[in-house]
Amino acid sequence: xxxxxxxxxxxxxxxxxxxxxxxxxxxxxxxxxxxxxxxxxxxxxxxxxxxxxxxxxxxxxxxxxxxxxxxxxxxxxxxxxxxxxxxxxxxxxxxxxxxxxxxxxxxxxxxxxxxxxxxxxxxxxxxxxxxxxxxxxxxxxxxxxxxxxxxxxxxxxxxxxxxxxxxxxxxxxxxxxxxxxxxxxxxxxxxxxxxxxxxxxxxxxxxxxxxxxxxxxxxxxxxxxxxxxxxxxxxxxxxxxxxxxxxxxxxxxxxxxxxxxxxxxxxxxxxxxxxxxxxxxxxxxxxxxxxxxxxxxxxxxxxxxxxxxxxxxxxxxxxxxxxxxxxxxxxxxxxxxxxxxxxxxxxxxxxxxxxxxxxxxxxxxxxxxxxxxxxxxxxxxxxxxxxxxxxxxxxxxxxxxxxxxxxxxxxxxxxxxxxxxxxxxxxxxxxxxxxxxxxxxxxxxxxxxxxxxxxxxxxxxxxxxxxxxxxxxxxxxxxxxxxxxxxxxx
Amino acid sequence: xxxxxxxxxxxxxxxxxxxxxxxxxxxxxxxxxxxxxxxxxxxxxxxxxxxxxxxxxxxxxxxxxxxxxxxxxxxxxxxxxxxxxxxxxxxxxxxxxxxxxxxxxxxxxxxxxxxxxxxxxxxxxxxxxxxx
Numbered sequence: 334x335x336x337x338x339x340x341x342x343x344x345x346x347x348x349x350x351x352x353x354x355x356x357x358x359x360x361x362x363x364x365x366x367x368x369x370x371x372x373x374x375x376x377x378x379x380x381x382x383x384x385x386x387x388x389x390x391x392x393x394x395x396x397x398x399x400x401x402x403x404x405x406x407x408x409x410x411x412x413x414x415x416x417x418x419x420x421x422x423x424x425x426x427x428x429x430x431x432x433x434x435x436x437x438x439x440x441x442x443x444x445x446x447x448x449x450x451x452x453x454x455x456x457x458x459x460x461x462x463x464x465x466x467x468x469x470x471x472x473x474x475x476x477x478x479x480x481x482x483x484x485x486x487x488x489x490x491x492x493x494x495x496x497x498x499x500x501x502x503x504x505x506x507x508x509x510x511x512x513x514x515x516x517x518x519x520x521x522x523x524x525x526x527x528x529x530x531x532x533x534x535x536x537x538x539x540x541x542x543x544x545x546x547x548x549x550x551x552x553x554x555x556x557x558x559x560x561x562x563x564x565x566x567x568x569x570x571x572x573x574x575x576x577x578x579x580x581x582x583x584x585x586x587x588x589x590x591x592x593x594x595x596x597x598x599x600x601x602x603x604x605x606x607x608x609x610x611x612x613x614x615x616x617x618x619x620x621x622x623x624x625x626x627x628x629x630x631x632x633x634x635x636x637x638x639x640x641x642x643x644x645x646x647x648x649x650x651x652x653x654x655x656x657x658x659x660x661x662x663x664x665x666x667x668x669x670x671x672x673x674x675x676x677x678x679x680x681x682x683x684x685x686x687x688x689x690x691x692x693x694x695x696x697x698x699x700x701x702x703x704x705x706x707x708x709x710x711x712x713x714x715x716x717x718x719x720x721x722x723x724x725x726x727x728x729x730x731x732x733x734x735x736x737x738x739x740x741x742x743x744x745x746x747x748x749x750x751x752x753x754x755x756x757x758x759x760x761x762x763x764x765x766x767x768x769x770x771x772x773x774x775x776x777x778x779x780x781x782x783x784x785x786x787x788x789x790x791x792x793x794x795x796x797x798x799x800x801x802x803x804x805x806x807x808x809x810x811x812x813x814x815x816x817x818x819x820x821x822x823x
Numbered sequence: 824x825x826x827x828x829x830x831x832x833x834x835x836x837x838x839x840x841x842x843x844x845x846x847x848x849x850x851x852x853x854x855x856x857x858x859x860x861x862x863x864x865x866x867x868x869x870x871x872x873x874x875x876x877x878x879x880x881x882x883x884x885x886x887x888x889x890x891x892x893x894x895x896x897x898x899x900x901x902x903x904x905x906x907x908x909x910x911x912x913x914x915x916x917x918x919x920x921x922x923x924x925x926x927x928x929x930x931x932x933x934x935x936x937x938x939x940x941x942x943x944x945x946x947x948x949x950x951x952x953x954x955x
Contacts, residue, residue, distance in 0.1 A: 501922075521898070522923060687892045688920040694852045694859065695831045718894045722920050742864075749850035751831075751859035751866065758865045788865065795825075795835050796867040799849045800858040802825040802833065 337361060337412040337436060337655055342380065343401045343426075344416030346709035347725060348631070349376035352414045355647030364408045366401060368394035370717045375709050382408050389719040395419045398426050405435050412436040412654060414647075418721070421630040422449055438654045440604045440629050448601055448627040451495060451533050458624035461596040466612060466623045468535030470495050479516050479532055486536040492516060494523030495531035502526050503570045505537060538623070540775040542581050542613040543567065545628075546594035547638045549649055550603045553658045558591040559642050560668050562608075562634055566763065568686065568779040573756075574763060575634035576673040577641055580734070580772025581616035590622055597627065605653050606646055608632050633676070633726065636705060640672035640730040671737045672730040675745065675764065677708075679722040681754040682787045690718040694752030699744040703730050703737070716753055724755060734772070738764055762786040825849075835862070889926060889952045891945045895919035900941055902952070906934045914952050915939060926951060 340356045341364040342349045353363045353376060365380030370389035377383045384404035387394035394400060396419055405413060413435055415421035421439065424446035430437040439445070447453045455465045468491075471482040483490040483506060492515060494502040502522030504515045516532065524530035547559040563579030564572045582590070594609035610625040635646050644666070653659070679689040696712040708725030710716065716724060727748065729741035745761050763769060763786050768778065779786075824844075826834045831852055837844035850861040856871035895917035902914050908928045917924040935955040939945050 518923065525918065681892070684892060687924060688922060690893050690920070692854075694854055695850055695861075697850065718920060720920070746864035748864070749831075749861035749866075751850060751852050751861055752854065754866065754868070761864045792867045792869060793862075795837075795847070795849070796860040796862055797869065798825050799833050799835065799851045799860045799862070800867075800869040802827070803851055803853050803858055 335436075335656055337651060339364060339408065339410045340412045340414055340438070340651070341366065341401070341405045341408065341410035341435075342376070342414050342416065343395070343420055344414075344418070345371055345374060345376055345395060345720065347707045347723065348416040348418075348633070348709070350379050350709050351707050352416060352631075352647055353379045355645060356414075356651070358645075359648060359651060361651070364404065364410045366395070366404050368719070370719050374714065375711055384408060389717065391419065391719065398423075398429050401426075402429055402433050402435070405433070410435065412438055412651075414438040414650070415630065417630050417633055422628070424449060436654050438605065438650050440607065444601060444603060445629045448603075448607075448629050449496070451493070451626065454601075454626055455624070457600045458597050461593070461600040463593045463597055463624045464621070466535055466538060466625065468533060470531065470533045474520075474531055476513055476516050476520075479534060480512050482534040483512060483516075486534055488512075489537040489539070491535045491537050492519040493533045493535065494519070494527055494529070495533045496527040496529040497523060501570075538612055538614055540777055541565075542579070542616075542774070543572075543610065543625075543776050544579050544582065544590070544613045544622070545608045545610040545632075546590055547632075547635070547646070548594050548598045548603065548607050548609060549644075549646075549653065549659060550598050550605065550607070551653045551659045552604060552656055555659045555662070556595050556598045556603070557659060557661070557663045557666060558594050559638050559644060559646075559666060561587060561590060562632075562637055563774075564634060565774045565776045566769075566778055567776055568783060572634060572676065573678075573779065574673065574675050574760070574769075575637055576671065576734070576737070577637045578668055578671065578734075580774075581613060581620065583617040585618045586613075586620055586622075593622070593624070597624065601627065603627075603629075606631055606635075606650050633723070634674050636707060636726065636728045637672040637674045637730075640705065640728060641668045641670055642666055643669070670730055670732045671734040672728060673734075673737045673741050673764075674726050674728045675741055675760045676723060677725045677727060677748070677750070677760070678756045679716040679724050679753045680756055682756050682759040683754075683790055686756070688722040689753045689755075690716050690722075691753040693750065695749055696751075697749050698725070699747040701740070701744055701747070703740045704728070704744045705730075724750065727760075738770070758788050759786050762788075889914070889929065889950045889954070891917055891919070891926075891947050891949070891951065892924065893919050893947050895924060895945055897939045897941050897943045897945055897951075898923065900937060900939065902934050902937070904934055904936050908932060908934060917945070930954075 339362045356363045363380040365383040366386045367377045386400035420426040424442040427437045427442035489507045492504045504519040506515045520530040542565045550556040564575045566574040608628040611622040614621045680686045692715045705728040731737040824836045833849040858869040860867045899916040912928045915926040932954045935953040939951045
């Protein structure tokens with residue numbers, strides 16, 4: 334707490350670039366860390382200094398507390414921003430930072446630990462008077478005991494890694510017949526992703542919306558919320574499109590959810606930026622909401638909140654970490670206009686969204702009014718097999734939802750990415766889907782409508798013509814300079 | 824008509840009187856014989872032997888269906904040589920980019936041989952299981 338003279342960003346990709354940008358705007362020098370797979374990555378080139386922390390495997394680099402703190406020591410960085418994923422919600426990392434005398438830009442270790450435990454987090458919500466979805470972490474974690482717990486909360490049920498987040502390793506079980514194999518698969522994925530196979534079992538609410546509230550809490554007792562983010566467009570519990578405001582949230586519901594989120598943050602003695610996730614059943618004033626969990630980090634989808642509130646969340650995080658009081662109170666905050674984020678993933682929608690790795694032979698970001706792109710890749714770079722397949726986030730805003738939606742579509746139509754398959758066409762189809770246009774969405778939207786958003790794979794004549802013109806023998810002096818460049822790159 | 828504009832950009836002009844044909848900008852690049860083309864938000868991958876058929880389809884007899892879609896680690900091998908399997912049976916479980924990727928039988932048949940072991944890192948395009 335106190336002075337911050339240099340920030341080390343313990344992350345990679347788009348979020349590292351975004352945090353570096355926020356630090357530079359505040360005049361704070363930055364240190365990037367990188368694995369051998371990322372030595373020329375955009376986040377490394379964007380920072381003032383850069384330290385190699387290990388081989389490509391995350392466990393030996395971005396997940397290594399020792400390596401990251403070693404880099405901080407080596408460079409004299411006195412604060413660490415963890416981004417999201419990796420070490421961001423690891424209480425041992427926050428504690429190690431405190432021990433090393435480095436300011437962790439996030440909540441204290443004890444708060445991360447308490448909220449990271451689903452049992453403790455639910456207890457906090459209940460203390461704050463906020464309802465929760467029925468569920469438990471069976472004390473006996475053998476397959477039969479977990480199956481019994483699933484039957485007790487009732488099928489359909491959700492199996493979640495107790496140590497997890499971000500939907501990784503989460504499984505829906507609808508039938509008794511698939512229960513045992515789903516438990517085993519969920520446990521394996523939890524073990525692989527978090528080093529802890531403990532599972533949490535929860536009742537599944539059909540057709541719910543996933544809506545979260547952004548909060549900020551300083552060290553002076555001020556807690557505010559920055560309204561909701563609608564995150565119902567997910568597949569396999571990974572978010573694909575987020576927006577704010579939500580079409581389901583009326584002013585009264587917004588106030589109730591905002592107050593609930595603030596009450597939970599107060600009950601948890603929360604500090605810095607956090608997100609309180611809710612399942613919402615119904616829409617408008619009569620909707621019910623249930624506490625899900627608190628994400629004790631900056632969220633992937635934080636830019637939509639920034640676009641409508643005008644608050645820079647990274648700046649706010651740094652101010653809070655420096656011990657400053659929040660420069661605004663709840664009444665000073667308002668939502669202005671609408672923002673939609675579309676996540677561009679390296680994946681193949683025609684092959685069950687399989688993640689793709691490969692070179693970015695051509696990569697051009699659109700630049701147009703109302704468009705913000707947060708990315709961590711460049712043309713000539715690559716999407717590595719070692720890390721998650723998020724290429725970029727395209728955030729569109731406008732005075733109305735319809736204008737933000739149309740801007741997002743127009744920008745995606747002008748966002749060529751060649752060399753790896755991406756979900757760009759899928760995102761356009763999604764944003765054009767009548768149910769999305771009408772705001773009629775829930776967390777099952779992609780399960781129900783996803784197939785209709787996938788291309789049939791037919792290649793139009795004009796694409797064949799373009800391909801033929803590239804294959805044609807090069808006439809003297811008529812060589813496309815792009816092809817010439819390609820030749821050099823080999 | 825297609826005109827190169829340089830730097831990977833192409834102008835497509837539809838048929839019609841000059842100036843009246845619909846114009847679109849395409850982006851395209853060739854890589855190892857494959858051509859990637861982007862037009863209006865859609866990306867097409869044209870294989871060298873594709874001819875007019877366009878993008879390869881992933882039919883059920885596609886041997887690539889039995890290979891890793893990307894570099895991946897073999898989590899589990901669920902079948903043995905000589906075993907009869909039904910369409911959709913899990914053959915091999917891979918892990919790539921933090922996700923489990925199941926390789927399932929594209930059709931009923933008998934496993935002739937296996938070309939992977941648990942824990943092994945496998946490369947894309949190389950069949951993991953051979954059918955009789």
